[in-house]
Amino acid sequence: MQIESVKTGNVLIVKPVEKRIDASVATEFKGKMVDWINEGNTRIILNLANVDFIDSSGLGAIVSSLKAIGGNGDLVISGLQETVMGLFRLTRMNKVFQIFSSEQEAIQALSKL
Amino acid sequence: MSEPMPQKKITFLIDSTLDNVSLAGVAVRGICSYLSLSEADAYYLELCVVEAVNNAIKHAYNSEAGNAVEINITYSKDCISFAISDWGTKMDSQGPPRLNFDAGNLVMIPEQGMGLFIIDSVMDEVAYQSDGDKNTLTMRKYLHYKN
Numbered sequence: 695m696q697i698e699s700v701k702t703g704n705v706l707i708v709k710p711v712e713k714r715i716d717a718s719v720a721t722e723f724k725g726k727m728v729d730w731i732n733e734g735n736t737r738i739i740l741n742l743a744n745v746d747f748i749d750s751s752g753l754g755a756i757v758s759s760l761k762a763i764g765g766n767g768d769l770v771i772s773g774l775q776e777t778v779m780g781l782f783r784l785t786r787m788n789k790v791f792q793i794f795s796s797e798q799e800a801i802q803a804l805s806k807l
Numbered sequence: 808m809s810e811p812m813p814q815k816k817i818t819f820l821i822d823s824t825l826d827n828v829s830l831a832g833v834a835v836r837g838i839c840s841y842l843s844l845s846e847a848d849a850y851y852l853e854l855c856v857v858e859a860v861n862n863a864i865k866h867a868y869n870s871e872a873g874n875a876v877e878i879n880i881t882y883s884k885d886c887i888s889f890a891i892s893d894w895g896t897k898m899d900s901q902g903p904p905r906l907n908f909d910a911g912n913l914v915m916i917p918e919q920g921m922g923l924f925i926i927d928s929v930m931d932e933v934a935y936q937s938d939g940d941k942n943t944l945t946m947r948k949y950l951h952y953k954n
Contacts, residue, residue: 716832717861718825747832747850749857750921757918765913777850784928785921789910 695719697726705804706730707797709741709773715752723752727759736767737804741797743773748781760791768792768807772800816881823864823874823893831878832857835889838880842887844950851929852887852948858922859891859944867895867942885950892943898935903927 696711708730715723730738740756742748748756760769770792774782782788794800819834821827832853839849860876868874879890904923908915927933932947 714829716825716829716857717865718828747853749854749861750919750925751861753921754918757916761913761916761918777846780847780850781854781925784925785906786908786910790916 695722695726697723699730701735702801703805705737705739705801706735707739707741707801709743710745713745714747715742715745715755716747716749717751720751720755724755724758727755728762731759731762736763737807738763738767738769739794739797739800739804740769740771741773742771742775742778745778746775748778750785753781753785753787757787757790768804770794770800770804772797814881814883816879818877818879820875820877821860822872823868823870823876824872825861825864825870828857828860828864831860831876834878835880838882838887842882842950848948848950852889855926855929855946856889856891858926859889859946862898862922862944863891863893863895863942866898867893869896882950886947887950888945888947890943890945892941894940895942897937897942898944 698709698711700707763769772794774793782793792803794803821831835853835856836849839852856878860878863876864870874893874895877892881888904927906917906921906924908917910916926946930946931949934945936943
């Protein structure tokens with residue numbers, strides 16, 4: 695699974711290139727996220743602008759990444775497509791994650807931590 | 808005596824590996840597009856089929872390749888039905904799937920077990936039955952067209 699990553703100050707922005715985060719890539723996705731977290735990145739923006747499909751396994755991998763950060767930072771989401779936002783609402787994950795319409799808003803929010 | 812409502816039907820098989828599931832998903836999305844369903848409805852229906860096929864692969868076949876998962880799609884004017892079948896371990900009988908958690912308690916936020924909740928929330932009717940060695944999850948959604 696290809697994921698672009700860019701560091702802006704103390705914020706890491708990660709952006710999956712593929713359109714799907716599903717059960718076939720969930721373990722790999724989680725592994726890459728945990729590697730970044732273990733390298734000391736605890737303020738992360740997950741930009742999902744390219745992603746038009748997430749299943750419950752993909753969503754679980756995103757939750758696992760948030761748990762890996764623990765209380766020492768945050769994982770926030772930007773660029774969420776409306777259909778995928780429906781999954782977050784259905785599972786109430788929109789109450790768990792901070793969701794921003796733009797990467798810039800997410801950077802500002804994380805910089806205040 | 809009235810004419811029976813015409814139905815269209817497609818049945819296909821995939822091998823039990825997670826890499827194949829997106830093919831089933833894309834097929835569902837294509838059919839939803841053909842039926843002029845909204846993007847949101849298409850996403851939810853694709854999601855339910857993907858969740859059902861994932862469950863068959865992971866739980867009925869214990870993630871072992873080389874087994875068949877059958878996807879049967881039937882639609883009529885006002886309804887679309889999906890029947891996902893496997894020939895593996897039967898699913899345990901459980902009550903209605905729930906997803907109760909405190910969003911403020913990080914430890915309690917679920918990482919798995921959301922698939923059946925999603926199916927139950929999206930679909931109008933859900934049934935699971937075993938006939939001999941064949942287990943089938945049937946999901947039905949009544950259609951609401953964009954226009």
